[in-house]
Amino acid sequence: MTDRAAPDPEPEPGPDPAPSPTSSPSPSPSPDPELGERVRRLRRERGLTQRQVAEPNYTAGYISTLEAGKVRPSEAALRHIAAKLGVGLDELATGRSARLVGEVRLRATDARRELATGDAHQARALFEAVRADAVRLDLPDEEAAALLGLGDCALETGDLQRAIELFRSCEEVLAEAPLHHRVPALRGRATAHLLAGDLRYACYLLETAIDRLNASGLPDPEALVLLYTAVIAPYMDMGAHTRAAQAANLALSLVPRIEDPALVARMHRGVARTLIAEGRTEEAADHLVRAQEMYRRLQIRTELAHCHWMRGYVHAQVGELDRAETELRTAHTILVERRAELFATQVGVELGDVLRRRGRAEEAAELLTGLLERLGPEHGAVHAGGAHRLLGLLAEDRGDDTGAERSYRHALDLLRPAGAAGDMADLCRLLGDLLHRTGRTEEAITVYRSGLTRYAATGATTLGPAPQEPPV
Structure with missing residues (x-):
């Protein structure tokens, strides 16, 4: 198949054709074959000859040399060629158009929405596609967003080692960015270590990041709240209840500066856990109701299940075992539907305790024995x-x-x-x-x-x- 517009004859093999002394730039010692191929493709798509792209400032031979990947044009030459081809300078230089970048970002948002409201396995496929395009287009921020999403998918499905690897890769992509940009990935990695049972290392990761952010003098409030709420769980599991309460209070003090409702909801969940440990169940229930309403509005299903889970625990603490069982079964159903196996298993352990306390010993034993297989x-x-x-x-x-x-x-x-x-x-x-x-x-x-x-x-x-x- 031939081009619709006949290009100028290609030069014979031999010395590179030189641009005219008065109108063409000097060849660069760093040629760019990908740029040359991009110019050739765009020119042919538009039905233009090399001479039409070159005139009046450059020669057809110069465009031929550029398309062959033997010269890197100056910025002035790039601007001229971009104008002739009807594309932006950045798109010509990098292959990234504003439209393509916008599409990648939009698909990343769609993947995040699927993870929140749909299925983690389907979200994983969407994030993988976003990651591939981000790498191809050299979009590090979008690649990092895709890696973060893939890490969250792995957390949800219980693939903890894979989650750790993905979050670490996200941190590496953002290695040159300020620390607060890396906090979501760091928090994810700490959470994976926590779920795997490495509580001390999870604390170390989160505490180190908190100190580094605070030492910077102008810490990002959302990054700090994310870290403070994340460190509550390992503190509680390690018996460091005073520290957990301190982290909860510090997170609460920063809430007026937070705009992300999902982060505020997560903070309420964390605060509720510290209040439960202190026996302040009514206050804990109030925080859980706030979190639950936010998650329901945002349609974040897994986090909503966690609220039902914690409310079930609160009811169990005050002896309301029938209500506790209802809340825990609701949480379990949501998590099973989302194929969040590890979280569903953890809820099952809490449910086993409630069944034992309700006198249904055989049912509890059967449930717990089955859970230990996972x-x-x-x-x-x-x-x-x-x-x-x-x-x-x-x-x-x-x-x-x-x-x-x-x-x-x-x-x-x-x-x-x-x-x-x-x-x-x-x-x-x-x-x-x-x-x-x-x-x-x-x-x-x-x-x-x-x-x-x-x-x-x-x-x-x-x-x-x-x-x-x-x-x-």
Whole structure:
């Protein structure tokens, strides 16, 4: 198939054709074959000859040399050629048009919406396409946005190692950007480590970022709120409740400067968790209602499920077990529909506790045993420990002391590497009581002492100094 417009004859092989002394730029020592191919393609698409593109300022031979990739034009030459071809200077120089960039950004928004309201697997395919186009067009910000979305998809589907890799890649793409641009990816990586059971490292990542942001003198409030709310969960799991409350209060103090409603909703969820630990369930419920309304308005289904999950926990804390079961089953249904397997499994552990307390022991045991097939040391270690703890309580209820001890020790083996100090202290109490009741007093004393001195003592979380507060 031939061009519609006949191009000027290509020069014979030999020395590069030189532009005229008065009208053509000097050849550059850094030719750009991709630019030359772009000029050739655009010229042919428009049915122009090399002479028509060149005149009146340049020669047809110069355009031929440029299209052959043997010369890099000056900015003046680029402007002339872009005007002749009817494209913007940036599109000609880089291959990126404002239209193409806009389309990539729009598709990234669509992918983010699919992740929030639809299916993480479908969102992953959309983010992959966005990433491919961003790499092809050399759009680092859009590539980073796609990597962040892919990391969030991996978190939702429970592929924690993949999530860590994607978030780290996002941070690498943004390595030259200010720290607050990298905070969402860093928060995602810390969350993946938390879910995998590496609580201390999750704290380290988040605390280090908080200190670096605050030390900059002009920290980004949204980045700080994202970090403060993210660090609440590992603090709580490690038994550092005072630090969790401090982080929640600092996040609350920054809310007037936050415009993102999803971030405000996440903050309310984090604050609610600290209030539950303090026994302030009515205040916690109020924060959860606010978060739930925001998530419902924004149609962010997974976060909405988390609100139902926490409300179920609040009801369980005050003995409203029927309402707790309803909320937890609602959360579980949403998460199963979204194929958020790890989160659904974690909710199942909470539901198992409610079923046990409602006297449905066989149903609870069957549920928890099935969940442990999907949980483990590097995949939901804290909740796996919680499931073994509940199975131990169920074994004690039916008089199976051997089975109860086995379950408690399994739980300790899972929680010890994770650093979940509060849960370990409780397990030491349960195991100590069991050993004492069965006449193994010396063993019981050792277990009690371990729980009191290693896990329940103030400052026993092995954390360093608390992060500094943001400057006024």
